[in-house]
Each structure stands twice: as structure tokens, then as C-alpha cells.
Amino acid sequence: MNKSIFIKTLYRNEQDYLNKEVQISGWIRTLRASNAFGFIEVNDGTFFKNIQVVFEQNLENFKEISKLPISSSITVVGKLVATPEAKQPFEIQAKQIILEGMSDSDFPLQKKRHTFEYLRTISHLRPRSNAFSAVFRVRSVAAYAIHKFFQERNFVYVNTPLITGSDTEGAGEMFRVTTLDMTNPPKTENGNIDYSQDFFGKESNLTVSGQLNGEAFALAFRNIYTFGPTFRAENSNTTRHAAEFWMVEPELAFADLSDYMDCAEDMLKYVIQYVMDECPEEMEFFNSFIDKGLLERLNHVVNSEFKRISYTEAVELLQKCDKPFEYKVEWGADLQTEHERYLTEEIFKKPVFVTDYPKDIKAFYMRMNEDNKTVAAADCLVPGIGEIIGGSQREERLANLEARIAELGLKKEDYWWYLELRKYGETKHAGYGLGFERLIMYITGMSNIRDVIPFPRTTGLCDF
């Protein structure tokens, strides 16, 4: 049985352990030794910082330990002593060091700095570097903060399906899921693939959104949220797109657009604050080495009251300003990232919800406004990246929804159950989607989505 204490516990509860014997286990980050003594920086992954271990030649295996390559794993027994003169608060004076696993000397993560691009090729080892150790610990804590936020507010967590029989949200290109023999698939009389012989008895794909299913649950549990993977088969090789990513999709019944905005604003602030509270060392690291203005920006978000303006007002403001945009601002066209960032960074200098977009640039399920030109949608824009959340009030009026489905040439049969939600006790409701990786990029300052996903999947890449 392993009695090694977490290094995090020593840092967080120093007073309980000082001048006592402790046991820790971890991987060697650095080691330097003379003939008489040596220092090892050990990291066990529970904490951002290493712990320093001092060992002397009275150790039985002094010679062996002195020569260990970095990344070797060891267990150390010794006394925790304060080091008031040194940079670190304490160190362990080793009484015993047990070698758990000797590393080959060609461990790829030597002390010199590597490019993130190179580190992606060793995704199985990169979490042992400072940056990725911090990123993935923050990712974990942020995920928990999301659950905590919603559970404390009585939202029901729903696992919406990943494999779906229809592209009902129409949000993008989909991956086909099949067990048919690709070389020799069964065909129908007229030469088409006979999907009735496929695993699910029909064409099936990986989902692009759990929203429609989420709505069904909101109309039973009032407030729900999803938090799971979604997929896009888009051939776009950017720093912000992955083929597989995690989404948070809350849905609130008896709620309108402003209720969604209240909820999303509270959630963003809660998650950012929670991460700053729980991971101060990681956040300090990101602020120093990844993105200098990070903490200031995040603190500003947490302490701002988010602005709310309509799309129409936003367009007017952007047209009035003298900034030379690459894309022209015109009522009816979607806002580009440059416009979004200008609004949140220059005009309002804080997060902004832009509301009531033209219906033609938004999805069929969004609630039509009185003007019959705009829908009750709202995107949340934050300084640094632009849009981070998109949401809307949903069209709950059966006749309107049917009309909109017909207008867009969609097939009513494909939405039979979604339409039935409007038949049996419909109520106004609203919801939104948060791309989890986008949030992690925002919180850490990491600029490539591949660097906030443990094993990223992008065009041409599904290694590990």
C-alpha cells in the first residue's frame, strides 16, 4: 500500500508536516549531485511546483541515485524542513530514496524549451512539462467548476447521445458512423448504400450538438445542462477548430433571453474565479510565460457587469467608428471576429452580449422577435477572443416553428419529437452553448486548441 503523501498536501498544509518524516513519490525534474550530496527536484503531478529533495552520501544507494536520468520515478522518505533562506519554502532531507523506475537517458523533455508543436508529437509525455501540467490541471478544475456551478443551482446533468440518426441541428459537417464493410457495402436495388443493414438500421452520424435533446429534458426538469463531446468534420486547419471537442449546453425552461444571459454571465464568472482560487500557481505561470495580461483580463471579466446591446445598435456603433476593418460591417451580415473584438475590447472594454440578430444568419429554432426580422439570440463576446458563448431563446410557438422549418426547406418529419415538445405543455425556454476548449484557451492564454486537449483530433491527425 502506498503511503506517499501528495506534494500538493505538503504545500497547502505545510505546518502539519514541518519537521516530521514524510514520504513522497514522483518523477525527477532535475538532479545535480557532487561526491558528497545532491539535490533533486521531484514533481508528482498533484501540484504545479516541485519539491526539493536533499540527499547525502550516507544514503545506501547514494551513487546510484546521483546518476539517475531525469524523469526517473522515485519514492523519498525523509524529514520536511523549512528553508527560510531559499526560494522554496521547505525541502525534504532524504533518509531513504527508492528507485521506482529508471528512465532512459534520452527522455525527450530535457530542460531546454521545446516548441508546443514538437510537444504535440509526444502527447503521451507532454503533461510532464510545466506548461501542460498546468493546462491539464486547469482543464480538470474548470470542468469541475462547471459541474459544481450547475449542480449547486439544481440543474440536472444530461448525457445527450453522441451517435445520432439525423443532422437536425444543421450546425456543420458530420462524421458517419458505420459497421458496414466499406469495400463491399450492401446496396439497394437502385444502387444506393443499403443503410437498413447498418448497425442502427439507418444512416448515423456523430452529433454536432446535444441541444435539441437537451430541450426535451429542460421541458421535464426545468433546468438542465449537458457537458460532453461533440464533433465537426470540417476540413479547417485553424488554431481554433478541432474535430472532437467538449461542449457545455445548458437549457432553462420558463426562461427568456435575459435569463440565459444572467445564467451565462454568472457561470463564466464563477468558473474563472474558481480556477483562479484553486490554481493560483498555474495561473501565475500562464500570466508570466504564456500571456502577460492574462490575470488582469480575467479579473476584469470577473468584476465587470456584462454589457448588453442589440445587434442593430452594434452595427451602428461599428459603422460609426473609424477603424478600418477587413470585412465591411453591414446590417444582415454576421459579425466577424475583428468586429466582435473591437466591440468588447475598444468600445466597451468588458464582456458584451450582442442580442437580436437577423433571423437569416441564425438557426431555425431561435425565437422570432416581434419585428419578424430578428430572432432572440445573444452571443457573448469577451476581450481577447471575441465570441465565447452563443445562445438564444427557443421558438416555443408550434405554428411559428413549423413555418420556419418549411421556409428553410427542412423536413417536418425529421423534427417530429422536437415539434411534439411544443404540443404538450410548451413554455418559453432558452439555452446556450459554451465550447469548453475555447474557455480553457481563454483562461490559460494558450493560443492553439491542440494544446488544451489531451490528445487532439484534427484534420489528418488522430494519433495516440
Add this chain to the structure above:
Amino acid sequence: MNKSIFIKTLYRNEQDYLNKEVQISGWIRTLRASNAFGFIEVNDGTFFKNIQVVFEQNLENFKEISKLPISSSITVVGKLVATPEAKQPFEIQAKQIILEGMSDSDFPLQKKRHTFEYLRTISHLRPRSNAFSAVFRVRSVAAYAIHKFFQERNFVYVNTPLITGSDTEGAGEMFRVTTLDMTNPPKTENGNIDYSQDFFGKESNLTVSGQLNGEAFALAFRNIYTFGPTFRAENSNTTRHAAEFWMVEPELAFADLSDYMDCAEDMLKYVIQYVMDECPEEMEFFNSFIDKGLLERLNHVVNSEFKRISYTEAVELLQKCDKPFEYKVEWGADLQTEHERYLTEEIFKKPVFVTDYPKDIKAFYMRMNEDNKTVAAADCLVPGIGEIIGGSQREERLANLEARIAELGLKKEDYWWYLELRKYGETKHAGYGLGFERLIMYITGMSNIRDVIPFPRTTGLCDF
């Protein structure tokens, strides 16, 4: 903005609201009215129980309200008053009832009982029934308990990839993921499908387990857990198999088989206790209407010290007993559910870990024991269903692992990064897998996996 309070809040904090005006929103479960007054049972999904609303003919819309079909959604404003003579603790005397959405009168969930089978055909509406409202609220609370358990113990939550380029765990049939044109796929010179032109540039599938990726992270963060969807393309139409289900896969570094068992035992007890504490009304319902012995069984699990015996001992015990099993018990063969249940229900009358299985019936990555015949695996068996958790200590010795891979005819290249984890500071480590739906079935007493998944995917079925 919606001011309706959660019905759960009224039940949990009754004293704060009695004799005050409250506002609630929800769906009508039952309604009966005379010419002078009426009663409505309203449920808002935040709580298992309904709240009773009394309304009288002084209501402006008394007639309209009196005739509302069930499942219509309403908002009620009125005084919360204690009802010491009645079954329910309080009711709302309505001052105002606002109709949110009138239901069609053919709402399929009328008061009479429906079969679970029928309810699956209306998966979008079944969460409005008592049973499924309870199941999915418990599922949500149990999911949170899992996160809470691991986060409080400093485990890092890892999102392992869903789309994978290899079937490295070999755990079962996989779904192919592709964007190729199935009717006319690109072929290589020798007539095979040219997967280099597929989205990821090679064959790709949906994962059957995140374990191998999880190990990479455990060897950086010490303790990690996954909690995400996994897939099996098995054509098995049973009550315990789904094509898409959620797994929890914790992995502990510097840990051996007994550490895994300690962790798994603690986790099971924690989650069960948490659900019993947070969802007493739901658990009471399951105990009364789904599975009579449920609460007794769960309380017994929470209060038992789990037994640990070796597979070899288990086989001897089963051979000695006079129970006529359908399958013969023989050393070297896997235990069947009937054997597992006999061990846990009849012999030990509490949960049992069976350890050290013959290597030939277990996976390649499990750690070889000294006897060279068995591996350091352990399955956790619980009364009522048999196996609920499977786990093992992992083979951390590079030479042993390579030998085992060769012995089983697997390709070393496919495991290059998994093998490298053994090169760079390997340490003993162990982990396990918990099928989340199996756990929910165990906690609720529901006997079909299709009834604990919001929108189940099984052979021939991916509706909604």
C-alpha cells in the same frame, strides 16, 4: 425575468416560505375541478414530488384553468400554507394562475401506468413520468458524486479521445468513423479502401476505452480519472448492453492492486451514500415500486467491508458448494454471472473482490504475477448483479509487456507510445473501469440499460 422558485426549494426550506406569497412554474400532473374550486398537482422537474395548488372561482380565468389538459404548463402565484391534516405538508392557495402552454389533450403519459417498453418510444416525453424523472435526477446526482469524490481527492479529470486510430485495447467490436463517400470510396491500386484520403488520413474508429491514454496521464499527474462515452458495436440485444455508454476509468500511479481496490470500494460507497442522502424521495420510490429490497441492499453495501479472495480460492469455493450451476466452474474459465452472484449473494453476503485471474482470460496489459499463470486483476462483485467494476495493476515492466504483446500476436508498433511510458520513469500503477449505466441500474433497481440512458443507442436503434 423569471421569479418562479424551485419546488424543491419549497420542500427543503419550507419554514422560510410558509404563509408567504410564492411563485412557481411547472407542468400539470393532475387536475380536478368542480364549479367552485379545483386542485392541481404541479411538477417542475426540480423535485420528485408535486406541489398541490388550490384554486377557486374568484380566479379571473377559473373556467379556462379548470379545463386544462394535463401536461399544460402554468405559472402560479399564491400563498404557501401548511396542511397538517393532509398527506402533503403544504399547498399553494392560488391568487393567480398564468397559462404558459396548453397541452394537446392526447398527451401520451396519461395517469394509467405504461410499460417501460412503450415509454422508450417517447423518450422525449418519458422524463415527465415519475419513474424517469427519478432515474435521470439520480443519474445526474450520481455523476456529480463521482466528480466530487475524485476531485476532493486531487484526481485530475482527463478527457481521453473518442475517435481513435487504433483498436489497441482490443476490448470489442468498433464503429468506424469516416467522411469518405460510401457509394464510391477512393481505392488503392490493389483495390482496398484508400483511408489515406479519409478525414484523419487513416482508418479511425470510436473508442472502446480511454484506459491506455489515461495511463499516460496518470504517469504525469499521479491520480487521474476519465468520465466519458465509450462505444461497442456488439450485436447483442440484451438488457445490459448499449452501443453507447459512459465509463469512469480512474488510474493511480505509485499504486498496486490493493490501492485500486481501496479506491474503488471507497468510491462505490461514497456515490451510493451521496445519492441516498441527496435523493431520498427518489430512492424511496425505487424501493417501493421498482425493487423492494433496494435500500436494504444498498445500505448493506455502504456498511460492509468488501471481501477479497483470489480467483483460485473462489473456484474452489464454487466447486465445493452444491449449487447446480448452468456453467461448470473450472480453473481457467471465466466466472459467469451465476457464479459471481453466488459468491457475493450466498457465500459472502456482501461485495467481493475476486483477484488474480488466469492470464489467458485477461487483457495483455495486466501485470503478470510471480506464478506466471495469473495476473494482478480484480473484479468487484456486488449482490444483485455480479460484476460492477473490473480493474488491474498494469504491467509496468517493459520487457514483460513486450513479451506479452509478442505472445498474443499484437503489433509492437501499434503500442509505441504506450511502451514508451515504461521507458521514461515507469512506476507501478493500477486502475479500473466502472460502467456508469451499470452503476445507475444498481442504484435505482432499473433492470434495463435502455431505461437509465436518456436516449439509448442499441442494435437497430438510434432514434431522437
